Amino acid sequence: MSRPFDVVAVEEKWQATWLDEGTYDVDNDDPRERYYALTMYPYPSGFAHQGHVRNYTFGDVVVRYQTMLGKAVLSPYGFDSFGLPAENAAIKAGEHPRPFTEARMAELKTSVRRLGAVYDWRREVYSHDPEFIRWSQTIFLAFLKKGLAYRAEAQVNWCPGCMTVLANEQVLADGTCERSGDVVVRRFLEQWFFKITDYAEELLKSLDALEWPERVKLMQRNWIGRSEGVEFDLPFAYDETKSLRVFTTRPDTGFGVTYAVVAPEHPLLSILTTDDERARVDEIVLRASNTTEIERSTNSSEGIGLEKRGAFTGSFVINPFTKEQVPVYVADYVLGTYGTGAIMAVPGEDERDFEFAKAHGLKVVRTVQPPANVEGAYNGEGLHVNSGFLNGLDVVTAKTKATEFLVEHANGVAKVNYRLRDWLVSRQRFWGCPIPIVYCDDHHIVPVPEDQLPVLAPDDVVIDKTGQSPLATHEGFLNTTCPTCGKPARRETDTMDTFTDSSWYYLRFADPFTPGKAFDPVQAAKWMPVNQYIGGIEHAILHLLYARFYLKALDDIGLAPGLPREPFQRLFTQGMIRFHGSKMSKSKGNLVTPEAYYQTVGADGLRLYHLFAGPPGDNLDWTDQTDDVIDGCGRFIDRFYRLWHYRDVHFHDVADETDYSVRQATHRTIARVTNDLNRWSYNTAVAAIMELLNAASKVGRSKEGIEKATLDEALDVMATLLAPMTPHITAELWQERHPDRPGVHQLPWPVADPALVAEETVTMVVQVNGRVKARLSVAPSISESDASAAALADATVVAALKGTPPTRVVARPPRLVNIVT
RNA sequence: GCCCGGAUGGCGGAAUUGGCAGACGCGGAGGCCUCAAAAGCCUUUGCUCGAGAGGGUGUGUGGGUUCGAGUCCCACUCCGGGCACCA
Numbered sequence: 038m039s040r041p042f043d044v045v046a047v048e049e050k051w052q053a054t055w056l057d058e059g060t061y062d063v064d065n066d067d068p069r070e071r072y073y074a075l076t077m078y079p080y081p082s083g084f085a086h087q088g089h090v091r092n093y094t095f096g097d098v099v100v101r102y103q104t105m106l107g108k109a110v111l112s113p114y115g116f117d118s119f120g121l122p123a124e125n126a127a128i129k130a131g132e133h134p135r136p137f138t139e140a141r142m143a144e145l146k147t148s149v150r151r152l153g154a155v156y157d158w159r160r161e162v163y164s165h166d167p168e169f170i171r172w173s174q175t176i177f178l179a180f181l182k183k184g185l186a187y188r189a190e191a192q193v194n195w196c197p198g199c200m201t202v203l204a205n206e207q208v209l210a211d212g213t214c215e216r217s218g219d220v221v222v223r224r225f226l227e228q229w230f231f232k233i234t235d236y237a238e239e240l241l242k243s244l245d246a247l248e249w250p251e252r253v254k255l256m257q258r259n260w261i262g263r264s265e266g267v268e269f270d271l272p273f274a275y276d277e278t279k280s281l282r283v284f285t286t287r288p289d290t291g292f293g294v295t296y297a298v299v300a301p302e303h304p305l306l307s308i309l310t311t312d313d314e315r316a317r318v319d320e321i322v323l324r325a326s327n328t329t330e331i332e333r334s335t336n337s338s339e340g341i342g343l344e345k346r347g348a349f350t351g352s353f354v355i356n357p358f359t360k361e362q363v364p365v366y367v368a369d370y371v372l373g374t375y376g377t378g379a380i381m382a383v384p385g386e387d388e389r390d391f392e393f394a395k396a397h398g399l400k401v402v403r404t405v406q407p408p409a410n411v412e413g414a415y416n417g418e419g420l421h422v423n424s425g426f427l428n429g430l431d432v433v434t435a436k437t438k439a440t441e442f443l444v445e446h447a448n449g450v451a452k453v454n455y456r457l458r459d460w461l462v463s464r465q466r467f468w469g470c471p472i473p474i475v476y477c478d479d480h481h482i483v484p485v486p487e488d489q490l491p492v493l494a495p496d497d498v499v500i501d502k503t504g505q506s507p508l509a510t511h512e513g514f515l516n517t518t519c520p521t522c523g524k525p526a527r528r529e530t531d532t533m534d535t536f537t538d539s540s541w542y543y544l545r546f547a548d549p550f551t552p553g554k555a556f557d558p559v560q561a562a563k564w565m566p567v568n569q570y571i572g573g574i575e576h577a578i579l580h581l582l583y584a585r586f587y588l589k590a591l592d593d594i595g596l597a598p599g600l601p602r603e604p605f606q607r608l609f610t611q612g613m614i615r616f617h618g619s620k621m622s623k624s625k626g627n628l629v630t631p632e633a634y635y636q637t638v639g640a641d642g643l644r645l646y647h648l649f650a651g652p653p654g655d656n657l658d659w660t661d662q663t664d665d666v667i668d669g670c671g672r673f674i675d676r677f678y679r680l681w682h683y684r685d686v687h688f689h690d691v692a693d694e695t696d697y698s699v700r701q702a703t704h705r706t707i708a709r710v711t712n713d714l715n716r717w718s719y720n721t722a723v724a725a726i727m728e729l730l731n732a733a734s735k736v737g738r739s740k741e742g743i744e745k746a747t748l749d750e751a752l753d754v755m756a757t758l759l760a761p762m763t764p765h766i767t768a769e770l771w772q773e774r775h776p777d778r779p780g781v782h783q784l785p786w787p788v789a790d791p792a793l794v795a796e797e798t799v800t801m802v803v804q805v806n807g808r809v810k811a812r813l814s815v816a817p818s819i820s821e822s823d824a825s826a827a828a829l830a831d832a833t834v835v836a837a838l839k840g841t842p843p844t845r846v847v848a849r850p851p852r853l854v855n856i857v858t
Numbered sequence: 859g860c861c862c863g864g865a866u867g868g869c870g871g872a873a874u875u876g877g878c879a880g881a882c883g884c885g886g887a888g889g890c891c892u893c894a895a896a897a898g899c900c901u902u903u904g905c906u907c908g909a910g911a912g913g914g915u916g917u918g919u920g921g922g923u924u925c926g927a928g929u930c931c932c933a934c935u936c937c938g939g940g941c942a943c944c945a
Contacts, residue, residue, distance in 0.1 A: 264944075372944065649870090663870090676898095728882070802877075804878090
């Protein structure tokens with residue numbers, strides 16, 4: 038592309054200006070109305086790719102637009118710089134992860150600056166900064182003190198090859214480790230947890246008030262998984278003083294309980310198991326303990342070996358509804374970690390119970406009358422049958438009655454259960470925030486005193502290819518003394534999940550200035566909550582849930598007084614970029630870097646493309662046509678540049694009707710673009726400005742020409758509207774024409790003149806039997822009868838009617854009249 | 859399997875409340891400028907019948923509600939995403 042101006046020079050000039058002058062630095066005591074715009078801080082993966090470009094373009098439009106609306110906009114930048122990829126890359130290169138990570142940070146920083154995205158760089162944070170680590174550890178210890186952090190034995194995915202715990206995502210579908218290929222086993226390990234389950238109800242309830250995409254809220258609701266039911270006792274048949282406690286959401290189906298099931302991990306299992314059955318039960322328990330949860334579920338979805346996944350224990354319990362004895366089974370389809378780890382099985386109304394009953398020849402009793410032709414389990418609405426005192430009742434009523442019955446006769450208690458589990462934060466990794474704990478033989482778990490924080494990982498670690506946690510083998514780090522008694526002690530060698538860093542970084546951004554504090558709540562409160570959070574949909578659950586939990590917990594332990602309990606008021610999730618159909622990512626080697634485009638269409642052209650290509654929330658396909666569209670965006674900027682310099686424009690002196698129509702278009706564009714920006718419809722905002730340029734250009738270049746003031750107004754408005762989107766060229770052109778005025782980005786956002794937005798005449802469509810026959814120009818205030826009369830008087834309409842009298846005339850003035858014959 | 863979202867020209871997409879389908883852009887066709895090209899500019903472009911005026915048809919498929927449906931309802935197909943034994 039040949040451009041009418043030097044793109045690179047213009048863009049570099051303004052990038053330097055914004056950076057040197059700190060144009061977008063904001064102080065905590067700024068008197069203007071506040072706006073906190075935050076783009077999720079990135080994992081530093083090197084130079085930016087199109088996903089970053091898209092992300093930071095959207096963020097930058099928000100920052101610049103809100104600034105022009107007169108607000109003090111907080112726009113910080115930082116790095117989620119701990120994490121597995123750096124550790125793995127460092128192992129591969131035989132390097133320490135820090136220089137590796139910092140080199141990638143420098144690269145990404147170069148990229149975002151070159152894009153023209155503006156930040157208050159004084160507030161930059163990164164997770165591996167010793168100061169950030171200090172406060173992450175302080176928060177951990179505060180959680181510990183208030184009982185929100187605890188240590189417990191947990192079943193984890195353990196890779197024997199890597200000698201470490203794996204996250205579920207790191208275990209492949211066939212149950213092997215994604216890195217070493219070893220078969221992953223389940224293992225009990227002492228691990229640190231955060232008590233996020235204490236907040237399940239609040240996390241669920243306060244979702245309602247958030248201006249987030251509904252699907253993200255829905256995903257979180259499902260993840261939390263609230264369910265209401267009853268917990269009650271099934272007495273042992275041989276000894277009614279003992280009982281098996283179960284949880285159900287369907288107490289109304291109690292008459293259909295034909296067996297009970299306990300999880301392989303259930304504490305009463307050995308008591309329930311008779312000698313005759315012990316061998317078969319042990320087999321189930323062994324199998325379950327060697328199988329990951331992923332495998333367990335894979336088996337079920339493929340329907341493999343249900344009869345092998347459970348066995349009779351030899352014992353019976355009494356169904357409190359029927360007083361009948363029912364057998365107790367052990368099966369791995371019941372989870373030890375949910376509810377009471379035991380269930381009442383109702384094969385008539387529960388599909389899993391039905392399948393299991395079929396495989397084991399157990400009795401099936403229907404308690405809710407299903408519609409005709411239902412074969413298997415039926416869990417829908419219906420009237421109760423075979424259910425004693427519940428017969429004839431609908432499900433809701435029967436639930437209430439059955440709950441009352443269980444409360445009275447079976448130690449029943451109404452109970453709410455959540456699918457959400459406590460957050461396991463221990464990672465057997467090196468490149469993360471060390472957990473600040475010391476283990477002493479006498480004093481057990483001892484927190485590292487605050488004046489000894491931060492606990493930093495030593496630099497001279499050997500990171501070799503075994504993948505063994507380097508901290509556990511580093512004698513100098515591992516061996517310490519007990520802060521309480523001074524005797525030799527061991528340090529905790531696990532690090533924290535990196536999601537802990539991203540759970541509070543937004544608070545540090547709000548106030549990284551107050552010495553001796555992670556953040557001063559009074560200062561942070563000036564910015565919080567984040568008004569607009571922008572990021573990828575892949576963080577819909579974990580990051581956004583953990584961050585919500587953190588802020589609530591910080592408030593409850595007294596570290597965040599006066600702050601809101603929700604961090605992110607408005608959330609926007611942008612779509613992914615796909616490259617010929619598959620996800621664009623570094624690991625797939627299909628990155629399209631922005632560098633080449635900076636030379637041709639510039640950052641402005643590339644930004645315009647990302648804004649124009651489609652709805653910001655939709656996925657974007659990078660195809661063979663993409664470069665053509667990007668060139669088109671560059672051409673648009675060039676056409677704007679030429680019109681700005683009156684290229685081929687003719688002027689006339691006295692404004693006429695055509696000029697008036699240009700003025701109308703100008704003000705209507707202000708209204709449209711403002712509305713579009715507020716509703717995240719950047720693609721239509723760009724289209725509206727293109728239309729205005731087309732219209733002004735057409736009139737200006739016509740033989741009759743244009744009045745200068747009219748064209749200048751249109752051009753100034755276009756520059757202002759484009760300023761958040763294509764900041765470089767608009768800043769340059771504005772400075773050129775208005776050297777004495779403030780820069781375009783310091784201007785107030787334009788306001789449309791209502792008189793020019795209002796329409797004097799509108800096109801009214803006349804239909805005959807729903808087909809358009811005529812278009813009439815009418816006043817917007819036209820009455821129903823006038824509209825009908827005008828329609829019926831139209832010659833084309835009369836011709837189309839061919840004398841047939843209308844049976845009905847539907848008038849919807851001023852847009853439409855439909856004549857029905 | 860369950861739960862969500864989506865399907866509009868050759869392509870990306872627009873149509874905010876049920877009221878002119880296809881804004882804007884890409885691509886295509888024709889033209890102007892030029893010795894020629896690039897760049898730029900102009901015209902045109904859903905499909906189809908017609909020389910034309912004009913007509914028919916058209917928003918994944920089938921049905922429905924309505925004077926009127928891309929938009930609402932029912933059933934289905936395909937695509938994308940989330941969860942995956944949570945009792």
